[in-house]
Amino acid sequence: MMKKRWICLFVENEIGVMARISGLFSAKSYNLDSITVGTTEDETISRMTISLTSDEKTFEQVKKQLNRSVEVIKVIDYTDISIHMKELLFVRISHCKEADKAEVFRIAQVFNLKVVDYNKNSVLLECLQTEERNNDVIRLMEKCFVNRIEVVRGGGVAIEGISVSDR
Amino acid sequence: MKIKGAELFVKALQEEGVETLFAYPGGSAIDLFNALYQAEGIDVVLPRHEQALVHAADGYARSTGKTGVCLVTSGPGATNLVTGIATANYDSVPMVCFTGQVLSYLIGNDAFQEVDIVGIVRSVCKYAVTVRDRKKLAETIKKAFYIARTGKPGPVLVDIPKDIQQELGSDAYPETIQIRSYKPNTEVHAGQMKKALEILKKAKKPVFLAGGGVVTARAQQEMTRLTEQTGIPVITTIMGKGSIPTDHPNYVGNIGMHGNYASNQAISECDVLFSIGTRFNDRITGKISEFAQNAVIIHVDIDTASISRNINVDIPIVADAKSAIMMMLENTKKMQIEKWVEKINIWKRDYPIAMADSKGLTAETIIRKINTAFKNSIVVTDVGQNQLWTTQYVELDENRQFLTSGGLGTMGYGFPAAIGAKIGNPDKDVICITGDGGMQMNIQEMATAVVQGLPIIICILNNGYLGNVRQWQEMFYQKKYVATCLRYRKSCEQDCNTPGKCCPKYVPDFISLAESYEAKGIRVEKEEDIEQAFAAAKANTETPTVIEFIIEREANVLPIVPGGNALSDMIMEYKGVDA
Numbered sequence: 077m078m079k080k081r082w083i084c085l086f087v088e089n090e091i092g093v094m095a096r097i098s099g100l101f102s103a104k105s106y107n108l109d110s111i112t113v114g115t116t117e118d119e120t121i122s123r124m125t126i127s128l129t130s131d132e133k134t135f136e137q138v139k140k141q142l143n144r145s146v147e148v149i150k151v152i153d154y155t156d157i158s159i160h161m162k163e164l165l166f167v168r169i170s171h172c173k174e175a176d177k178a179e180v181f182r183i184a185q186v187f188n189l190k191v192v193d194y195n196k197n198s199v200l201l202e203c204l205q206t207e208e209r210n211n212d213v214i215r216l217m218e219k220c221f222v223n224r225i226e227v228v229r230g231g232g233v234a235i236e237g238i239s240v241s242d243r
Numbered sequence: 244m245k246i247k248g249a250e251l252f253v254k255a256l257q258e259e260g261v262e263t264l265f266a267y268p269g270g271s272a273i274d275l276f277n278a279l280y281q282a283e284g285i286d287v288v289l290p291r292h293e294q295a296l297v298h299a300a301d302g303y304a305r306s307t308g309k310t311g312v313c314l315v316t317s318g319p320g321a322t323n324l325v326t327g328i329a330t331a332n333y334d335s336v337p338m339v340c341f342t343g344q345v346l347s348y349l350i351g352n353d354a355f356q357e358v359d360i361v362g363i364v365r366s367v368c369k370y371a372v373t374v375r376d377r378k379k380l381a382e383t384i385k386k387a388f389y390i391a392r393t394g395k396p397g398p399v400l401v402d403i404p405k406d407i408q409q410e411l412g413s414d415a416y417p418e419t420i421q422i423r424s425y426k427p428n429t430e431v432h433a434g435q436m437k438k439a440l441e442i443l444k445k446a447k448k449p450v451f452l453a454g455g456g457v458v459t460a461r462a463q464q465e466m467t468r469l470t471e472q473t474g475i476p477v478i479t480t481i482m483g484k485g486s487i488p489t490d491h492p493n494y495v496g497n498i499g500m501h502g503n504y505a506s507n508q509a510i511s512e513c514d515v516l517f518s519i520g521t522r523f524n525d526r527i528t529g530k531i532s533e534f535a536q537n538a539v540i541i542h543v544d545i546d547t548a549s550i551s552r553n554i555n556v557d558i559p560i561v562a563d564a565k566s567a568i569m570m571m572l573e574n575t576k577k578m579q580i581e582k583w584v585e586k587i588n589i590w591k592r593d594y595p596i597a598m599a600d601s602k603g604l605t606a607e608t609i610i611r612k613i614n615t616a617f618k619n620s621i622v623v624t625d626v627g628q629n630q631l632w633t634t635q636y637v638e639l640d641e642n643r644q645f646l647t648s649g650g651l652g653t654m655g656y657g658f659p660a661a662i663g664a665k666i667g668n669p670d671k672d673v674i675c676i677t678g679d680g681g682m683q684m685n686i687q688e689m690a691t692a693v694v695q696g697l698p699i700i701i702c703i704l705n706n707g708y709l710g711n712v713r714q715w716q717e718m719f720y721q722k723k724y725v726a727t728c729l730r731y732r733k734s735c736e737q738d739c740n741t742p743g744k745c746c747p748k749y750v751p752d753f754i755s756l757a758e759s760y761e762a763k764g765i766r767v768e769k770e771e772d773i774e775q776a777f778a779a780a781k782a783n784t785e786t787p788t789v790i791e792f793i794i795e796r797e798a799n800v801l802p803i804v805p806g807g808n809a810l811s812d813m814i815m816e817y818k819g820v821d822a
């Protein structure tokens with residue numbers, strides 16, 4: 077079944093590792109939705125959050141191929157476990173009239189977005205939400221402010237929830 | 244003591260037990276070569292082209308089990324390795340390739356002979372790295388050898404910038420290494436094996452399918468004991484041929500596109516397919532949905548990613564082939580499968596592989612004569628019809644090894660790989676079976692073979708065509724011979740498909756070419772002359788012998804399972820488009 081899947085990847089923090097991992101996806105024709113990377117508390121290790129849409133069989137291959145890459149320390153499948161996932165999204169709305177700005181502020185209030193910058197005719201929103209929620213925000217903005225928005229998104233970052241037994 | 248990076252490089256090779264280094268110098272590697280000056284215990288072999296160099300290292304590695312080691316310069320030296328690295332990668336050959344690189348501070352400047360070789364080979368090697376710190380040089384080289392040799396073996400590339408080669412630093416070379424991100428699997432999962440053996444025990448029509456993993460693990464003796472202990476017939480892939488002696492009564496043959504009838508039929512009918520060390524490449528499975536459709540499939544492989552990728556496996560076992568077979572030897576006994584074995588034997592008897600013209604100067608007669616003339620030998624093929632015929636007719640046992648580019652199918656592999664094999668096995672006869680096309684892809688290595696004093700026997704099966712493609716054009720593309728005739732000249736009719744006596748003369752003349760290299764050249768045009776040619780080649784112990792066999796121009800490799808067909812759907816005979 078085709079569905080959205082999440083992987084957490086621990087890799088050596090070396091030059092070229094990002095290219096190795098993203099190259100693997102293109103070389104094997106795996107579809108890649110997003111990939112984020114940053115160092116961890118141990119600066120010799122980087123942690124990636126990868127999201128992709130695939131069927132079960134391909135996903136198994138993806139995990140195995142990642143695992144066999146020499147630079148990969150650990151692969152964790154986040155698809156069916158409890159995780160906290162957030163994605164950073166900025167939306168800038170330009171050519172705003174007074175009424176538009178009022179509408180932006182209303183949307184911001186309802187969707188829990190932050191207005192981080194502002195001038196006479198532009199508003200910049202920061203959204204820290206799940207990827208799906210960000211999709212909704214973008215869709216709404218596109219409808220309300222046709223051809224006047226600019227979007228940048230950071231890709232999902234995820235971490236396992238703290239399980240009940242550990243609390 | 245402080246030593247230069249280049250000196251540490253040489254020390255590392257010595258510590259790793261490297262006896263032969265296949266090397267071609269250049270500006271960014273000259274410091275490394277300088278450190279090799281009168282280096283003890285390392286024989287530096289200079290081929291005539293870097294592509295041949297890497298194939299030679301590959302042939303050396305496959306035939307000896309040691310790691311093949313290459314050294315080339317930056318830029319074009321490095322890019323010329325790419326085909327050979329990919330070849331080694333697809334056939335799991337342990338290899339370490341060192342490339343010189345421009346000065347660290349010039350990287351990224353499009354400096355003279357600068358390429359991002361690590362970026363280029365990333366998808367066709369096991370690991371690749373640029374050394375960016377002299378302090379990490381020793382550790383990186385140690386790591387490279389460890390990664391290349393362990394787990395599923397493969398090629399590793401280490402790129403060393405010129406300033407790192409020159410920089411002074413520690414002379415220490417580590418004895419062991421731990422890599423937290425690389426822990427190759429060594430243990431056999433006992434629970435999975437137990438499950439598999441329970442199923443095997445109940446089988447009525449079991450077969451073993453042995454792949455290249457058995458050969459790579461050098462588990463031929465164990466595999467032979469296993470088939471003798473259980474009575475289960477053994478089928479091989481091309482890369483697995485020789486897993487048990489080919490004259491063993493339990494040996495059925497190769498499966499796949501050019502496998503024999505009995506093997507393909509047995510795979511299609513078996514109830515338990517116990518496969519060891521194969522990745523179920525498309526050339527062996529045919530149409531996936533009909534592959535072994537009645538069977539429970541058990542798959543032993545050292546690479547988890549090879550399991551359940553191409554076919555759905557019922558019981559996966561991640562393990563080294565040899566360890567798995569050893570465990571099976573302790574837990575199996577003779578099976579009551581006489582009827583099944585008899586059925587396979589009848590197929591074997593009724594449908595043997597043979598060429599349409601089994602008399603005269605054919606690939607079959609030539610290869611069968613090689614079987615009898617060279618007992619203690621290594622047979623190396625190129626790619627194409629010469630290779631496929633060899634996989635069909637070569638007989639293998641503990642005294643005869645077989646090397647071929649099975650995964651990537653690299654034309655030009657055969658001759659340089661034979662050079663590497665001969666260097667690693669001076670006491671064995673090394674026979675290179677090649678085509679007139681493939682030979683010309685690395686023909687410059689005649690010089691290497693001559694200067695190294697290697698009496699390799701090069702059998703060119705000359706049909707004046709790129710024969711395998713020509714065969715497909717004949718069988719599946721309405722005999723449109725586009726760009727496959729090697730006797731074509733401007734004066735010919737375009738895309739001619741009627742070869743005959745009036746065709747232009749073949750160039751080069753392989754005999755005078757051999758002689759110009761001070762090698763021996765023999766042309767054979769009749770079956771009766773084969774033995775004499777081999778005798779003359781054997782007598783020539785100083786230089787290579789080129790034997791050019793003029794074979795029928797349009798001979799085909801049969802049987803064939805056309806691409807996309809089920810294994811049970813083979814073409815056994817082919818009488819031409821009009822027939």
